[in-house]
Amino acid sequence: MTRKILGPFNRVEGDLEVEVEITDDKVSKAWVNSPLYRGFEQIMQGKPPLDALIYTPRICGICSVAQSLASANALADAQGIQPELNGQLVSNLILACENVADHLTHFYLFFMPDFARDSYQEKSWYHAIEPRFRAQTGSAANTMLKARAEFMHITGILAGKWPHTLSIQPGGTTTSPSASDRVKLLAILMGFRQFLESNLFADSLENMSQLDTSDDLKIWARSHSQSDFSQFLLVAEDLELDTLGKIKSHFMSYGAYRFDDTFLFPPGIWTGEQNRAIETFNPSLILEDISHSWMLSQNETAHPFDGTTSPDSNQENGYTWCKAPRYDGHVIEVGAIARQTMSGHPLFKDLVLNGQSNVYNRIVARVIEIARLVPEMEKWCKQITLDEPFCKQASMPDEAQGQGLIEAARGSLGHWVRIEKGKILNYQIVAPTTWNFSPRDKNSIPGALEQALLNTPIDKNGKESVSIQHIVRSFDPCMVCTVH
């Protein structure tokens, strides 16, 4: 039995270290450490409530809009208002643009380059993968970056810029697109659709959304082998990525792309048991445990409305700056796989009932989500009522509290704000990767990644296993949000 510390991981957003215990060439225990603390929750204490809209997006350069929207929703909740429908359409377009761009960045820049490593050069598929996906030199990145940048022009029109917009407000948006903006947006979406349909899928987005079973997907991959997604599916089959990073955890979604009280992808809790229906999500069952975090008062567990953030690197049981959120006491996995399962899509019912959560399923969910979202974005553009208002004005009460629960690319993101005497008294954030990369809780139950790493083959001489890289990146972690 030996121990090894792995880090720093790149092609993840932010700082990450993983410690593993190795027994018989396999990971027998894992500890996930977020070695950076940032202090945003402390920074916001005493600030005017609306200034949270400036501070929180700057938690992250890649989930910036998600932070904006969660903050705007928390403030709207405190004000007791619902944004204008036009504002909701524009906010959701901006969020979808960020989320789709993030999924694309993950697939092309973060995840696939690991299969172009020299260690795979004996594989039959290597000669196709290497020139296309090799980090920095692969041909796919150039094409993808061009398509991505042009797709992000949507944010230039609707959000002023990306990242770090202030266009998303509690009552809606500061931008009110014109008829001329709308045709431009539709043209940008068409250009992006063409990139997806020629490069990522070599098939129509609609066909991709209609693949209903794991077998359908495999058959599709064989007949579309020129597409980048199919390249992944063929590699995944050969490497049996569906057996890697496998956990039986509960899934959670706060519900994505909300319009008043309906969602494109609905909220819920999924327990993974064959005959149990998706359960209703209840935000009061979220508790943050800090028993293994470098935080004061390690024995206390609190709902985010009552949560505290007092960093203390001397806490004896602590091994990370990340807290351990639990839902009704359970370890939770969040992300596209959770959202797509909750949405009732038959492909994901099939994949998760048979394979639970694993590296393969996480990637498939993200890529299929792209195919499902872009046609929705086209619809939302057309649903904007140009001569109706985009933003509701309302005053901020001196005493109030509010929660903002949304789905970022990487999963469930929550903001909880308490306002007293017109200033922020407490602001707590639970980010997607805080759930996925949480440390152990007070019952010593490891977090989702800590469980997913168990039994992964690793060379006891300390030579790194590329499998660990696949597992870590399959979650598309955002560490800067995690430790906000």
Add this chain to the structure above:
Amino acid sequence: MSLLNAESPDVMTCLKSAQINLLWHPSLSEASTDEFVRLLDNILTGKVHLDALCLEGSVMMGPNGTGRFHILGGTGKPMMTWLGELAEKADYTLAIGSCAAFGGITAAGNNPTDACGLQFDGTTSGGLLGSKWQSLAGFPVINVAGCPTHPDWVTNTLMQLALGDLHHSDLDELNRPRAYTDHLVHHGCARNEYYEYKASAEELGDIGCMMEHKGCLGTQARADCNIRPWNGSGSCLKGGYPCINCTAPEFESPRLNFTETPKIAGIPVGLPTDMPKAWFVALASLSKAATPKRIRKNATAKHIISPPGKTKDTT
């Protein structure tokens, strides 16, 4: 991540055109964990030459000067220590973004992590490396400040360095590239006509000038945001919200809040750059009195409701 928005051409093509070999980038490189730490060791022992060290994010000095708030994963060593050592080996050191330059947003409030910039702590020269520090090529830290930075500001600075085209005189008093800080955000602002007449927006999203009421610092902020568009056609002003002067040190701590103009006796504190106060007051009252009805009407609307010139009779 703003860097990935670079276009015409994309970031990889930009770097290639100046023959820049990216040794390592957290989002773009293959090398992870041990492979990356080996690279750092090779730089420190002189086996690999480092032309330019770029830092994104502030330097975390806390708690109590230990740097424990930011340990480089897998090394047990504080990032601030790594940065000090690597900076000594690099021809040039660049701070990418206002956090790395000045401390930025992470230094706001009570600055819980003791965050500072590489060579500035807010407006005070010093930071991690000290005010007198120079890189091997004899340059101070080059501060490509902005929150976020425009991708062009980063790629242009790196490409100019690679071509030997960046001189001391190309940096401003805060060591930011003058290529973008010789401009004010006000330059090219689509709201200029409203500014001229002090026809002011009352709510965010109104199309009038945001200087008088909505906290806009575009007439003081040093950047070319309305000349060099963001994401195709955007800017903060085009997005319907004020400039918060994010290229400047201490922008993170506004006098009042970010979207409200602090005033004394009705006159905004902080006048346009280089403008004498008496003239500003005189011109403002004059231009306000001269405001055409069209401009006054449009200033508080979300779309142009009164077009210029004679309007076509549509009845």
